[in-house]
Amino acid sequence: MRIIPSERRPDSNIDKPLFRDETKFAAGKIAAFQWVVVISFLFLLTGYWDLQVRNEEIYNAKALQNQIKSRPIPAPRGKILDRDNRVIVDNHESFKLILSRENLKAEHIRPIALGLGLDPDALEGRVKRFRSVPTYFTINLKEDLTREELTFVEAHSGEDSFPEMALIPSQFRVYPQGGLAGHVIGYLGEVSDAELNSPEWAAYNPGDLIGKMGIERFYNEVLKGVDGQRQVRVNNLGNTREILGIKDAVAGKDLQLTIDLDLQVVAELAMQGRRGAVVALDPRSGEILALVSAPSYDPNHFVGRVNSHELALLMKDPAKPMFNRAVQAQLAPGSTLKPIIAIAALESGMIDANTTVHCSGGASFYGRYFKCHKRGGHGTVNLHRAIAQSCDVYFYTIGNRIGIDKIAEYAELAGLGRKTGIDLPGEKEGVMPSSKWKIRTLREKWYAGETISVAIGQGYVTVTPLQLAHAIGGLVTGGVWMRPHIVREAKAVSAAHKADLKTENVMQVINGMYAVVNEGGTGAASRIPGIEFCGKTGSAQRASNELMKQGILGAEYKDDAWFVGFAPRSAPEIVVAALYENGEHGNLAGPIVRDVIKAYFDKKARREKKQPQNVASASLPVGVN
Amino acid sequence: MAVYRRIRDLDWPMLILALAISALGILQIYSATLDSRFEAAWWKQGLWLGAGLIAMWFMSKVDYHTLLGQVPVLYGIALALLILTPLVGRIAWGSKRWIPLGFGFRFQPSEFVKLVIVLLVARYLAELRGDRLESRDLLRLAGLVGLPLMMVAMQPDLGTSLTYMPILAVGVFLGGLRWQHLVSVAVLAAVLMPVGWLALKDYQRARLVTFVDPMRDPMGSGYQVIQSKIAVGAGGMWGKGVTRGSQTQLRFLPVTHTDFLISAFAEEHGFVGMVVVFGLFFLLLMQIVQNAQSAPDRAGMFICMGVCALLLFHAIVNAGMAVGRMPVTGIPMPLMSYGGSSMLSTFMMLGLVNNVRLRRVVS
Numbered sequence: 001m002r003i004i005p006s007e008r009r010p011d012s013n014i015d016k017p018l019f020r021d022e023t024k025f026a027a028g029k030i031a032a033f034q035w036v037v038v039i040s041f042l043f044l045l046t047g048y049w050d051l052q053v054r055n056e057e058i059y060n061a062k063a064l065q066n067q068i069k070s071r072p073i074p075a076p077r078g079k080i081l082d083r084d085n086r087v088i089v090d091n092h093e094s095f096k097l098i099l100s101r102e103n104l105k106a107e108h109i110r111p112i113a114l115g116l117g118l119d120p121d122a123l124e125g126r127v128k129r130f131r132s133v134p135t136y137f138t139i140n141l142k143e144d145l146t147r148e149e150l151t152f153v154e155a156h157s158g159e160d161s162f163p164e165m166a167l168i169p170s171q172f173r174v175y176p177q178g179g180l181a182g183h184v185i186g187y188l189g190e191v192s193d194a195e196l197n198s199p200e201w202a203a204y205n206p207g208d209l210i211g212k213m214g215i216e217r218f219y220n221e222v223l224k225g226v227d228g229q230r231q232v233r234v235n236n237l238g239n240t241r242e243i244l245g246i247k248d249a250v251a252g253k254d255l256q257l258t259i260d261l262d263l264q265v266v267a268e269l270a271m272q273g274r275r276g277a278v279v280a281l282d283p284r285s286g287e288i289l290a291l292v293s294a295p296s297y298d299p300n301h302f303v304g305r306v307n308s309h310e311l312a313l314l315m316k317d318p319a320k321p322m323f324n325r326a327v328q329a330q331l332a333p334g335s336t337l338k339p340i341i342a343i344a345a346l347e348s349g350m351i352d353a354n355t356t357v358h359c360s361g362g363a364s365f366y367g368r369y370f371k372c373h374k375r376g377g378h379g380t381v382n383l384h385r386a387i388a389q390s391c392d393v394y395f396y397t398i399g400n401r402i403g404i405d406k407i408a409e410y411a412e413l414a415g416l417g418r419k420t421g422i423d424l425p426g427e428k429e430g431v432m433p434s435s436k437w438k439i440r441t442l443r444e445k446w447y448a449g450e451t452i453s454v455a456i457g458q459g460y461v462t463v464t465p466l467q468l469a470h471a472i473g474g475l476v477t478g479g480v481w482m483r484p485h486i487v488r489e490a491k492a493v494s495a496a497h498k499a500d501l502k503t504e505n506v507m508q509v510i511n512g513m514y515a516v517v518n519e520g521g522t523g524a525a526s527r528i529p530g531i532e533f534c535g536k537t538g539s540a541q542r543a544s545n546e547l548m549k550q551g552i553l554g555a556e557y558k559d560d561a562w563f564v565g566f567a568p569r570s571a572p573e574i575v576v577a578a579l580y581e582n583g584e585h586g587n588l589a590g591p592i593v594r595d596v597i598k599a600y601f602d603k604k605a606r607r608e609k610k611q612p613q614n615v616a617s618a619s620l621p622v623g624v625n
Numbered sequence: 626m627a628v629y630r631r632i633r634d635l636d637w638p639m640l641i642l643a644l645a646i647s648a649l650g651i652l653q654i655y656s657a658t659l660d661s662r663f664e665a666a667w668w669k670q671g672l673w674l675g676a677g678l679i680a681m682w683f684m685s686k687v688d689y690h691t692l693l694g695q696v697p698v699l700y701g702i703a704l705a706l707l708i709l710t711p712l713v714g715r716i717a718w719g720s721k722r723w724i725p726l727g728f729g730f731r732f733q734p735s736e737f738v739k740l741v742i743v744l745l746v747a748r749y750l751a752e753l754r755g756d757r758l759e760s761r762d763l764l765r766l767a768g769l770v771g772l773p774l775m776m777v778a779m780q781p782d783l784g785t786s787l788t789y790m791p792i793l794a795v796g797v798f799l800g801g802l803r804w805q806h807l808v809s810v811a812v813l814a815a816v817l818m819p820v821g822w823l824a825l826k827d828y829q830r831a832r833l834v835t836f837v838d839p840m841r842d843p844m845g846s847g848y849q850v851i852q853s854k855i856a857v858g859a860g861g862m863w864g865k866g867v868t869r870g871s872q873t874q875l876r877f878l879p880v881t882h883t884d885f886l887i888s889a890f891a892e893e894h895g896f897v898g899m900v901v902v903f904g905l906f907f908l909l910l911m912q913i914v915q916n917a918q919s920a921p922d923r924a925g926m927f928i929c930m931g932v933c934a935l936l937l938f939h940a941i942v943n944a945g946m947a948v949g950r951m952p953v954t955g956i957p958m959p960l961m962s963y964g965g966s967s968m969l970s971t972f973m974m975l976g977l978v979n980n981v982r983l984r985r986v987v988s
Contacts, residue, residue: 022922022923025756026799026926027918030799030914030917030918030926030930033798033799033914033930033933033934034914036937037910037911037914037933037937038907040940041903041906041907043941043945043950044903044944044945044948044950045899045900045903047944047948047949047950048857048891048896048944048948050948051854051857051858052857052858052860052861052862052895052896052899053861055858056859056861056862059856059857059858059859060858060859060861062855062858062859063855063856063858063859063871063872063877066852066855066871066872066877067871067875067877233871233875234875235875235876235877236875236876236877241875
């Protein structure tokens with residue numbers, strides 16, 4: 001039935017078509033509507049045509065970009081071994097967390113940073129720094145994740161979470177506990193903005209780990225290897241669905257050092273609680289056997305961490321633990337320079353073994369009185385006694401006689417005043433003054449009176465502990481200075497530096513240094529029974545020279561104690577230089593050198609008894625202890 | 626009337642077109658939800674299709690004049706349901722749109738309201754009898770439609786509420802809208818635009834802003850549009866093939882089986898596929914228009930045209946959104962997007978159209 005619901009139409013006639021109730025009146029409008037339908041679908045079709053036919057390639061590329069991601073395969077970094085192939089620096093398997101920038105949501109940065117205990121502002125800053133880098137480069141969020149951090153990552157890897165985080169298996173650096181050989185090895189750290197702007201690190205990206213000091217830095221390119229890459233197809237959550245291609249990582253090369261861990265340990269123990277440095281090298285090859293700078297640091301506390309609190313503290317420490325004194329401290333050598341002065345005087349023919357000087361506790365030169373360290377004077381001394389007793393008046397006199405430029409000539413032959421070329425970063429050259437040097441750097445004429453100070457290793461002259469060991473080592477091997485090096489393969493033969501020294505002159509100096517230790521000289525306390533241990537003490541004033549203060553902070557003006565020693569007398573195998581800052585007298589640095597030299601010969605004796613190969617594994621716990 | 630005649634007189638072309646579109650929809654739902662937690666959606670949609678056909682049968686069986694007679698009752702029920710929704714409804718996607726029915730079923734009153742609006746507009750305009758629409762009548766009708774529209778918009782579900790507009794618009798157009806009315810509506814709209822902007826929710830404003838410039842917020846609300854355009858564009862002329870669209874399968878495309886099903890379809894079937902879909906829709910709409918033209922009375926014509934306008938609006942907004950030509954709204958593609966309420970209401974409306982057709986030969 002039909003219901004006609006209208007108060008306006010009381011006549012409900014069902015059978016008859018109702019008045020004006022036909023549809024023809026709207027026929028024109030319906031036709032118009034049909035055109036609207038046609039136009040609507042054309043409007044839609046043009047939209048699809050535009051995307052699908054005209055711009056298919058653009059959108060295809062975007063679709064590929066969406067799904068194909070690059071994941072780095074970190075190359076394992078090369079291990080660092082000592083000369084007996086004992087592992088000093090190793091890697092352990094770990095995970096590192098990266099931030100994929102291809103699907104990074106800005107509002108996720110803060111919660112991610114907070115969850116991982118990172119500074120949210122710093123992370124936002126890092127993301128900003130990556131703006132100019134292609135998005136397939138990922139950001140290193142954190143190395144060597146702890147269990148808590150792994151839990152955080154797993155809890156946020158699903159839907160409606162942080163799909164931009166990805167865990168990558170990686171290798172993490174393990175350094176010897178307590179920072180053994182810390183200054184030799186260096187440590188890994190995140191490349192800084194300043195470094196990224198330098199040509200050396202231009203090829204790196206923010207967040208990359210690089211060697212910051214020592215071997216890690218000097219041989220960074222060798223150790224790091226080449227990272228591989230994995231191209232994967234991912235879904236919108238960043239989960240890998242398919243591996244499209246793999247470029248394997250090329251592992252970094254292991255490096256064998258010339259360092260002998262046994263000697264290194266002895267030297268570090270000897271320096272415990274002191275500031276200073278020890279360098280032990282084999283003068284025949286230039287191989288560094290031990291290199292210590294004290295105080296040191298333990299890289300395990302801050303390696304790979306971003307904005308490490310520990311590292312900031314170390315950087316601010318007035319004792320400067322991050323400063324490698326062995327190659328960077330430039331200090332007056334004091335009397336340890338005397339063997340060089342002696343060879344200069346002998347070689348230039350100004351003196352011979354019988355030349356004597358009378359020491360009455362001081363002498364006047366150019367209107368100024370220069371004191372000897374021994375108040376009452378040494379009486380009449382020849383070269384042998386002068387070296388043994390470290391008589392200042394004797395060296396004032398012969399230094400004055402030969403002049404600054406002859407001194408400089410022989411000192412430079414021995415490598416003073418320039419870098420030795422060791423394979424460690426940041427080596428300093430020290431200063432070996434000469435008349436030319438003074439005009440060049442200070443625009444002043446050399447005053448003869450200045451030579452007097454240089455003759456006892458004061459005044460303008462400064463050396464690094466490495467330079468001193470190198471200089472004396474070359475001198476006592478008859479004038480052959482091998483370039484010091486710390487990595488076995490960095491053979492130094494071609495870099496040898498030779499001088500024609502008369503054997504009898506060299507023997508004069510060596511015998512003088514023998515007397516220092518073995519004939520009641522200034523180093524008599526360091527005698528080692530059964531070993532022909534020779535050396536020279538030095539006590540250098542700090543206060544008088546501006547240049548001495550370079551690189552050293554602190555108001556300690558006590559004399560620096562030096563000792564440089566070698567053994568055996570006839571054919572030196574090892575030379576050790578020790579710097580004990582503010583140690584006051586050279587005979588306090590002597591025992592440091594003595595311990596190292598004794599350890600060297602003890603080990604040699606053990607080796608000769610047993611099979612050499614067995615010793616390495618039997619004598620010391622390997623690697624990390 | 627005999628049953629055989631009823632079946633013969635059914636609008637078979639319309640039914641076949643609707644089934645074809647639904648079949649493409651189910652195929653695409655299957656492909657888009659493969660290996661996802663909505664994996665069962667395709668056969669559920671099949672069940673909804675069956676339910677839709679039954680609903681359609683019922684809607685064509687009862688004489689539409691009976692339904693028109695019950696409009697005041699239906700309108701009252703509609704308002705009651707819309708009042709009930711925010712009270713017992715469950716929050717989903719930031720709004721309360723559904724009334725839970727138990728057993729995992731839920732009812733979306735705003736879909737049911739569509740049918741009521743179609744009937745309401747048809748009855749109201751059919752009763753006027755004149756060729757011209759008086760201002761008074763226009764305002765009353767606008768008020769009657771506007772009340773439920775506002776209630777749905779406040780759920781908030783702006784998208785669905787907007788679908789009531791074309792029913793009204795096409796109705797008054799056919800009913801004799803005067804150009805003076807059109808001008809006043811345009812002026813009023815221009816004046817109310819800033820007010821409307823203030824009334825919008827933040828996410829709605831964001832959607833409008835990103836509609837104008839998607840790259841402004843590429844990872845926020847612009848994400849959906851950008852990913853949808855990539856999906857459509859990557860489909861190219863012939864498409865990537867079923868289950869092979871990377872945007873769809875790797876879920877870069879959001880809500881693939883519902884709002885953005887057409888983007889998934891475009892990616893996997895290409896421009897050719899879209900021509901087929903739009904062709905089917907065009908023919909379906911033309912078939913409904915044809916039913917309007919042959920309707921026995923004004924009310925029947927208004928019903929058919931109301932349904933036609935509604936479906937057209939859905940198609941334009943949904944398919945336009947997929948290519949960035951329309952703002953992102955939750956309006957589904959009729960017959961294709963996954964969703965029981967949408968499927969049921971669409972087939973019920975097609976049932977209404979059939980209803981009109983079956984009664985064109987009045988004894």
